[in-house]
Every structure is written in structure tokens, then in C-alpha cells.
Amino acid sequence: MEACIMDGTTMKCGAVSGLSTVVNAISLARLVMEKTPHIYLAFDGAEAFAREQGVETVDPNHFVTPENIERLEQAKEANRVQIDFTQPAKGDIRKENAEANGGDSQIGTVGCVALDSHGNLASATSTGGLVNKMVGRIGDTPVIGAGTYANSYCAVSATGKGEAIIKATVAREVAALMEYKGLSLKEAAAYVIEEKVAKGNAGLVAVSANGEVTMPFNTTGMFRACATEDGHSEISIWN
Amino acid sequence: MGGWAIAVHGGAGIDPSLPLQRQEEACQALLSALHLGISALRSASSAVDVVELVVLESSKGRQKRSSGYWPCNCFRPNCCPCGSNSLDPCLWILWIRFGSVRELELNPLFNSGCGSALTAQGTVEMDASIMDGSTRKCGAVSGLSTVKNPISLARLVMDKSPHAYLAFDGAEAFARQHGAEIVDTSFFIIEENVIRLKQAKEAKSIQFDYRLPSKGWDTCASEAEQMVQMNGVPISLYSPETVGCVVVDALGRCAAATSTGGLINKMCGRIGDSPLIGAGTYACNICAVSATGEGEAIIRATLARDVAALMEFKGISLKEAVDCAIHERLEDGKGGLIAVSNDGHVICGFNTTGMFRALATEDGHMEVGLWD
Numbered sequence: 001m002e003a004c005i006m007d008g009t010t011m012k013c014g015a016v017s018g019l020s021t022v023v024n025a026i027s028l029a030r031l032v033m034e035k036t037p038h039i040y041l042a043f044d045g046a047e048a049f050a051r052e053q054g055v056e057t058v059d060p061n062h063f064v065t066p067e068n069i070e071r072l073e074q075a076k077e078a079n080r081v082q083i084d085f086t087q088p089a090k091g092d093i094r095k096e097n098a099e100a101n102g103g104d105s106q107i108g109t110v111g112c113v114a115l116d117s118h119g120n121l122a123s124a125t126s127t128g129g130l131v132n133k134m135v136g137r138i139g140d141t142p143v144i145g146a147g148t149y150a151n152s153y154c155a156v157s158a159t160g161k162g163e164a165i166i167k168a169t170v171a172r173e174v175a176a177l178m179e180y181k182g183l184s185l186k187e188a189a190a191y192v193i194e195e196k197v198a199k200g201n202a203g204l205v206a207v208s209a210n211g212e213v214t215m216p217f218n219t220t221g222m223f224r225a226c227a228t229e230d231g232h233s234e235i236s237i238w239n
Numbered sequence: 240m241g242g243w244a245i246a247v248h249g250g251a252g253i254d255p256s257l258p259l260q261r262q263e264e265a266c267q268a269l270l271s272a273l274h275l276g277i278s279a280l281r282s283a284s285s286a287v288d289v290v291e292l293v294v295l296e297s298s299k300g301r302q303k304r305s306s307g308y309w310p311c312n313c314f315r316p317n318c319c320p321c322g323s324n325s326l327d328p329c330l331w332i333l334w335i336r337f338g339s340v341r342e343l344e345l346n347p348l349f350n351s352g353c354g355s356a357l358t359a360q361g362t363v364e365m366d367a368s369i370m371d372g373s374t375r376k377c378g379a380v381s382g383l384s385t386v387k388n389p390i391s392l393a394r395l396v397m398d399k400s401p402h403a404y405l406a407f408d409g410a411e412a413f414a415r416q417h418g419a420e421i422v423d424t425s426f427f428i429i430e431e432n433v434i435r436l437k438q439a440k441e442a443k444s445i446q447f448d449y450r451l452p453s454k455g456w457d458t459c460a461s462e463a464e465q466m467v468q469m470n471g472v473p474i475s476l477y478s479p480e481t482v483g484c485v486v487v488d489a490l491g492r493c494a495a496a497t498s499t500g501g502l503i504n505k506m507c508g509r510i511g512d513s514p515l516i517g518a519g520t521y522a523c524n525i526c527a528v529s530a531t532g533e534g535e536a537i538i539r540a541t542l543a544r545d546v547a548a549l550m551e552f553k554g555i556s557l558k559e560a561v562d563c564a565i566h567e568r569l570e571d572g573k574g575g576l577i578a579v580s581n582d583g584h585v586i587c588g589f590n591t592t593g594m595f596r597a598l599a600t601e602d603g604h605m606e607v608g609l610w611d
Contacts, residue, residue, distance in 0.1 A: 013538070013539060017406065018407060018508075038506060038509045039534075039535045039538050039539070040509065040511075041508045042381065042382065042406055043382060044407070044507065044508055046508050048508070049506065133402065134402055134405060135408065135409035135412060136407055136408055137402045137404065137405055137409060138379075138405070143404070143517070144515065144517075144518065144538050144539070145517040145538075145544060149541075162403070163401070163403040166404065167370075167375045167403065167516065172548075176544075176545070180553045181552040
């Protein structure tokens, strides 16, 4: 499991990877940010830090569900690394459904971006990774600038195919377009999702310093919700 | 401009009192790596092959020195190792004739591979990343302790796995599956760094706010040196962390590679900027960048990506982008970087006390340096 948090005001950040027993990965990422001189801790070192900090840990089996096991079997059968969790399909249509849905449903990674009443921006993302990924694979979530980023312009949390998000430095790209090219949040985010990442590979949520919110994606759906102080709110899955 | 260009670095943040002999050895190592890259470029190798080769070749055998060395300047073009007839009077090159190829990754002068900085537990954790600007494909590895050539493993991740980044046990397993050369971890531990680790612990160098001087640390060094720290470590104990290479080849393709042994006395499992795409390494169709220095500052600044973003979105030159990245984006952090652009420009920028680097372009310009 991986997680990452970034404070757009101070540019401080924390990230963790390779966790298998820590109940709240994002809280451990925050502790890395606040209690160490480092940004990113992974695997055994991260687990050791978790114990030093006394955070809640459980047996790794806590995180393994029957649905996940079934998804893994499907992915292995199709010899595919899945972008995220499909519904485990039953019976004859299993393979067809898995292919149709492969890459398009988003449940495994969660993220949040926020602008507070003082104008501070922050972003946080947490994931269990890809179904059938190689052991030790790190995705975009803990890579500052890829899956998570915040500065004084905006806060971004991305999700999708980690490899595509890493090479496109998605989260940083949105902020850089605003900062260096003067685009609005909506324009910057739309551009990154439409032009910089292959279709079917990514979505993001983002807020800007002036209160804009945007949630573009180039997959068939993305679980998302947003709210602003003036009363606007939205919960959606599809386009 | 146009034509190929190459730069190599051996880390930023050099002890100002580094003995002259060590400085000369460093120049030799840098030049050797540079010439390896130049030969490959002349043989029309692609940018991504060249950056891997330059960072990797270090692992293929130790340097054999032949007797004697001579200082050379480019008024005597026949002694320029590249065979160029450049008569740039500003260059002063000190170099040695080599019996065989000299490495960067396994050169104990530079931290990465053999001579890696030791973690707080005295262990080795190596990271590396590589990026091909023409495709923006990338590969990265972290937490290696037995893989002889981290940069080649990063390349294998890029070319032979469905992923971009593998770490620790998973990366080690991948290495074995793909027949990468494995050695005992003790191969990477040198006496000098064992001593350095002990000294760093004594200096209580890694503190929560590492910009404060260590309390109660007495030294005979000058006051200026007392205050100079890199990554929370007194500069006199600090060994530059990283090696890197950036190349634009004859077809205008850019690539970057960075490899590090980490940070002295770091927490186990700490990952710095070197394997993070956009921080320590980045390449696109406009430029390629390899950064080094205070990893956390480089991560916050997404330094390598920012050089490219400044060029792409603000339309400024490579030099302007590098200046902005180093002098504005790093804020309080210390670091350096090398970069090339697709039109054959190459540059180094740093705000540290020195940076080991060497640069060359197809038109014959070549330089090697440590200081400003």
C-alpha cells in the first residue's frame, strides 16, 4: 500500500510505499512529513518507522478480501495487470466482462484535495496498487508530481494507470500549466488528461487557490464528489 | 546549434578542502566517462543507450592506470582524447591514459554502487532511474543492496516489465529473474564510508531541522566550513551522492539517467530524488535533466521536470530554465543538475559548494570541473 500527502503552503510532503500492516497509510505519510527529515519511506524502513511511531498495525491478512483474491485470479488468467478493481464477474461472461471493464473502474485508489478558508491548498492520495502487479512495484501515488502535488496554485490528486501518470508527471503538470502558462485550473487539468495521458489511463481531482474545482478523467468513469463553500456539490461516477 | 551533446555528473556538494589528488582523480573519472559517451555517440548509439552505458560502464571492471600523466590544454589538439581540433583557450584538461574503461557507478570516488553511502543501520540501499525522452518511457529502482548495476536494472524495468518503478525485495527478485549481475552486499561497503557513517552519527547530523548546526559539535575547521552542510551532514563528512548522465544524440533524441547509493546516515527505506521521475531524472522531446543534491528539496521542487516545463510552457532557453530551477525553485535547498536540449545545448547549474561534472558537444567543446 502506498500513500502521499502534500501541503501546498509549505511544500512539505510525505510519502510511503510497500506497507503491508499499517492500517492508515496516509497518516503514516503525514508522520513522515512531520516527524522525519525525509519525504519518502518505503517497505521495511516504513514499517519500522510505523512501529516507532506507535501507529495502528494489523496482520496483512486484514487487507486481503475474497473479492481481491478473485480479481487477482481473473487478472492472472487474462495475463493482465489491471488498472484497478473490476467487479469479479461470474460464469461464462467472466472473461468478457473483465476485458470490457479492465482499466475503467476506480475503487482502489482514493484521493482528496482541499482549499481551506485561509487559502491553503493540500492533496492526499492513498492506494492498494494494481491487481496482479509485480511485488515491489511502485505506482504514481507516492511520487510527488505524479499522483500527488500541491503548491500555491493548486492541489491535485490523480488516479489511474500509475506508469502513465508517472511519465506524464500529471499532478505537477496541472500546476505547471497554471504557473508557467497562465491557464485556469479547468483548462490545465483538461489539457493534461486529454493530451498528455493516453485514453483510458487517468483521472484527477483538483482545486485551485481561487476556489475552482475540476474532476476530469479519460476513463469511462471515475468515482468522485466535490463541494464548495457557496453550496455547490456533486457526486458522480460517469461522464 | 544541433549535433549531439553529453554531460555527466558525480554529485553536488563538494568538501572545499578535498585533497588536490582526489580532485584530479575525480576529473579523470569524469573525463573517462565522458569519452565513453562520446565514442558511443560517434557510433550513432541512441541517447538512452548512451546514458545507460556511461552510468553503467563503471561496473565492468576497475580502472587500470598506465604510468604517468600529463596536463594538456587544447592548444595542442592532438592530445585531446576526443581527437577534436578545438582550440578553445578556456579549457584546461588534466587526464590520464587508461588501460581499460573506468566506471562511474563502481568508482568509489563517487557515491553510487561501490562506495555507497551507508544507511543509519550500516546497510546499502541504491536507487536509479532512466528516462527516454523520445518515448517518455521510464524505469526506476530503489532499495537495491546486491545488484551490481542499478541503472541497468532500471533499464530492464523500463524495457522488460509492465511497470515503471520497482523497489526493495521485488526489485531484487526481478533482478534475479532477468539474470542481472548479483554480488554480496559487502561489495558496496568501503571502509571510508563506514568511518564516515560513524562520524556522521557522532555529529548527530540528521536532525529534525537539519538546517540548525549540531549542538556541541566542536571542530578545528573554519567557521565557514562549520556552517556548511549538505543534507544535514557537515560538508567535511559529506560524500556527493549520485552520478548522472544526460545526452542528446545525433537525431535530437534526449535521455537522462541517474544512479545513487543514497544519503549517509539516512533512515532505512528512505527514498530520495534519484529514482523519482520528475525530481532527479526527466527527459522529454525538448530536453533531458539529471539532478543531485538535497533529495528532499529536489523532490519538493520537482526539479528535473520543472526545467522542461519552463522551456515548454514559458518558451525560455535551456540556460534560463536551469538558472530559474536552481536559483528559484530550490528555495532553501542545495543541489545541482546537468541538462541538454534537443538542439544540442548542454549546461550544468548548481548552488552548492561545487559539483563534479563534465560536458561535451559535437563541435568539439569539452570541459570538466568541480568548482564554480
